[in-house]
Amino acid sequence: MMTNRIVEYVFFFGLMAVVGYIVWVMLSPFVSALALAAIIVTICYPLYERITRRMPRQNETLGALVTTIMVLVIIIMPLTALFSTLVNEALAVYNQVNTNGAELEQRIAGIESMVYEYAPGFDFNLVDSVKQATSWITSNVGAIFAGTASTIFSIFIAIIGTFYLFRDGPAFTRRLVKISPLPDDEDELILRRLGRAVRSVATGTVLIALIQGSLTAFGLWLFGFERFVLWGVIAAFGALIPSVGTSIVLIPAVVYLIITGQYLFAVGLSVWGMTAVGVIDNLLGPYLIGRGNNLHPYLVLLAVLGGVSLFGPIGFVVGPVAVSLFLVLLELYATHIAEDTSPSDDETVTV
Structure with a gap:
């Protein structure tokens, strides 16, 4: 049987x-x-x-x-x-x-x-x-x-x-x-944390990067650069890199303006980068990111790059969300499953 x-x-x-x-x-x-x-x-x-x-x-x-x-x-x-x-x-x-x-x-x-x-x-x-x-x-x-x-x-x-x-x-x-074979409360916890991760990544880290990239593109257009959309997208990716940000585009642009003798435009672009772009990172950033569970910026960068290479443009959000889900599962294992499988006091062997 x-x-x-x-x-x-x-x-x-x-x-x-x-x-x-x-x-x-x-x-x-x-x-x-x-x-x-x-x-x-x-x-x-x-x-x-x-x-x-x-x-x-x-x-x-x-x-x-x-x-x-x-x-x-x-x-x-x-x-x-x-x-x-x-x-x-x-x-x-x-x-x-x-x-x-x-x-x-x-x-x-x-x-x-x-x-x-x-x-x-x-x-x-x-x-x-x-x-x-x-x-x-x-x-x-x-x-x-x-x-x-x-x-x-x-x-x-x-x-x-x-x-x-x-x-x-x-x-x-x-x-x-x-x-799902998991208890309903754990399933609901996973879904709730996953939704929070999606909103946090989309309205936090990624949104800030997109805003900074857009402001960078606008500044480049304002001060006479061509292909400003392309450079704005590059700046948006740069905004995900800790301690680099949109300077990966703005600094070479300012240097180019200085070399070509456009000193007034160079000063204007520098001021734009430090005020309009910098204010978003320093003021709006902590507010948006603090509303949800935030990943470390370096982990966000790796997740975005890996997500884009695997899923295409949508990986900009899918990558960080997948990493967030994995961390939620690890947390669920540590707080629930691992405790259930740990030996009880009666089963502890003393030597």
Whole structure:
């Protein structure tokens, strides 16, 4: 009898593993889109609840539709426009490097000679670095444009997923808690902390980086720089690096203005970087990040880089959230499971 029961379990879980693998293979191309939808719903769910309460008979379908349209207009469309602009500027840089490569190298060599004059010990070949960057752009620009169509399709899937998660999210969460082998209170703790992590990362560290990148891009545009969107995105990534921040873009920009004799613009950009950009980090940063469970900035940087490499642009948020979830599980293990498996006082062996 026991043997038959074991065979049943082996067959059942083996069949589940095979079917689960097939389902994963089918759905894996849409993981990033579904993750984007889940993040948007987690952040905007209070808005959905307020809108639904104002709908006729509190119609959840109509509330989900209205909220999804608002998300589309406020979040997804600007992000799509930003991505399109970024791709166009990357292509412009690629074409400029290809057509004016020799002239660009001469200008860089002139900058190097000025640097060596004031700092003889400076050992950095800027021309070779630009050549390496050019080579990287040449090898990757095709992949950037090849992924544009798939990105548009993923956004479409994310919009549909956002609607259904708004409407059916609570029922899905209840089903997930029901089938989980963990106690319900621990499942609810994980879901609650995961939601807090999503809101903390999205409205804290990542939002601050995006604001700083936007202000940097505006300052570069204000003081006459081209490709300011591209440099703003680089500054946003730099804002995630402890003790570096947007200076990774602003300092070279100020140096360039000084070298080219635009001293007034150099002073203006310096003041802009220290005030408008710096105030966000020093005043708004602690307020936003302190509202949720915060990760160490270096851990956020690694999580963002790893998330982007694995999931694409949505990894900007998914990476830190995944690390936050892992830390929550470790905390749950330390506070609940490890205590349950530790030997009791009666079982302690004295030597």
